[in-house]
C-alpha cells in the first residue's frame with residue numbers, strides 16, 4: 001500500500017491529525033494495532049442495555065472542550081454520596097484526616113500559585129503544612145504518578161495551558177462515540193500494528209503483518225512507552241528522542257467493571273485514600289461497580305483481579321470482593337459474577353494510563369514532539385504533557401499541532 005501520509009494509531013490524537021490532513025487534501029491512511037479505534041478511550045456496555053461505563057477516559061473536562069462539538073455530551077452526574085476510605089474505613093468525603101482543605105481545593109491553590117522548577121507535588125504539600133496523605137493520594141490518582149515524582153510546576157503549567165474551560169461532562173451514549181465519529185470517512189485499518197518503521201528523508205516504510213505501507217511522511221501517535229518496549233521499532237531514531245521516550249513512561253493504570261449479584265441500593269463515588277482501590281463508584285439500581293485505579297493502586301487492583309473468573313471453585317474473586325466491600329458496604333452482601341478489566345499498564349499498545357509531568361523530565365515532551373527531517377512527525381498526549389493536560393483535549397490539541405507542522409513542511 002502507498003499513501004502520502006501514514007498516521008500510526010487511531011486514538012483521538014491520530015484521528016484528529018488525520019482528519020485535519022484529509023481536510024487539507026492530503027492522502028492519508030491510519031493504521032491501528034487494535035481491532036477497534038479509540039485507544040485509551042474504551043466504553044463498556046452492559047448486555048441488558050443499561051447505562052455505559054468507561055474503562056479508559058472517564059469525563060470530558062471543561063465546557064469549552066472540543067469534544068462537545070463532535071459528540072453529544074451532558075453534565076457529569078454528581079454522586080449523591082461521596083466518601084473517602086481511610087484506614088480501611090469509609091467516611092464522608094468532608095472528613096478526611098488532617099487535610100486543611102479538600103484535595104481538589106489544594107490542587108486549585110497549586111494551579112493559582114505555581115511552583116518552582118524541580119519541586120515535586122509532595123514537596124509543595126510539605127511546604128504548606130503537609131504531608132497530607134489524603135491529598136497526596138488524590139494527586140496520585142488524578143495524575144497516575146507518585147506525588148514524589150510529580151512536578152508541581154508541570155501540574156500548574158498544564159492547567160494554565162489548558163483552554164477547555166470549567167466543569168465536567170460525560171459523553172451521552174459512551175465516550176467511544178468520539179473516536180468512532182472522528183474515524184468516519186477516514187481510511188482507517190484496524191488489526192494492523194506497525195512492527196518496524198524505516199525511513200529516509202521524504203520516504204517511510206512501515207512493516208505490518210498485512211504487508212508494507214509506504215508513504216512520504218508519517219505521524220507517530222503511539223504512547224512513547226510502546227517505542228521504549230520495542231513493540232514499535234523506529235529505525236534510526238535520534239538518541240535524544242530515544243531518551244525522551246524513556247523519560248515519558250506512562251503512569252500505571254487498571255480499570256475494572258465488576259458485575260455483582262445484586263443491584264446497588266445507592267449512587268456513590270468513593271475515593272480510596274489508602275492507595276488500594278483508586279476510585280470506586282456505583283449507580284443506584286445497577287449491578288455494576290466501576291474501579292478506576294492508577295499508580296500503586298493499579299497494582300493492587302490488578303492483583304485482586306488476577307486469576308479471577310466468574311465464580312469457580314478455585315477462584316472466588318475474594319480479593320476483589322473485599323476491596324469492593326470496603327468502598328461499598330452493600331457489596332459485602334453480593335457476589336462478583338463477572339468482571340471486565342482494562343489493564344492499561346500491561347496493555348502492549350498503551351503501556352500505561354497517560355504521561356504526567358515529572359520532576360527532571362520537563363524537557364522530554366518538547367523533544368518527543370519535535371519532527372525529524374520533515375519526515376517523522378509525532379502526536380499524542382505525551383507530546384503536550386507539562387504544557388497542557390495530558391487528557392483527551394491534550395491529545396486532540398497534539399493532533400492539530402502535528403498536522404499543522406506537517407502541512408507547513410509540505411509547503
Ligand SMILES: Cc1cc2nc3c(=O)[nH]c(=O)nc-3n(C[C@H](O)[C@H](O)[C@H](O)COP(=O)(O)OP(=O)(O)OC[C@H]3O[C@@H](n4cnc5c(N)ncnc54)[C@H](O)[C@@H]3O)c2cc1C
Pocket residue numbers: 008009010011012013014031032033034037038039040041055056057058059060061192193194195221222223226231232253254255292344348349350352353354379380381382390391392393395
Ligand atoms: C484509566 C484512564 C482514565 C482516564 N481518564 C480521563 C478522563 O477522565 N478525561 C480525559 O480527558 N482523559 C482521560 N484519560 C486520558 C485519555 O484517555 C488519553 O489522554 C487519550 O485518550 C490519549 O489519546 P492518544 O491519541 O494520545 O493515545 P491513544 O489513545 O493511546 O492512541 C494511540 C493509538 O496507537 C495505537 N498503537 C499503539 N501501538 C501501535 C502500533 N505499533 N501500530 C499501530 N497502532 C498502534 C493504540 O492501539 C492506540 O489506539 C484517561 C486515561 C486512562 C487510561
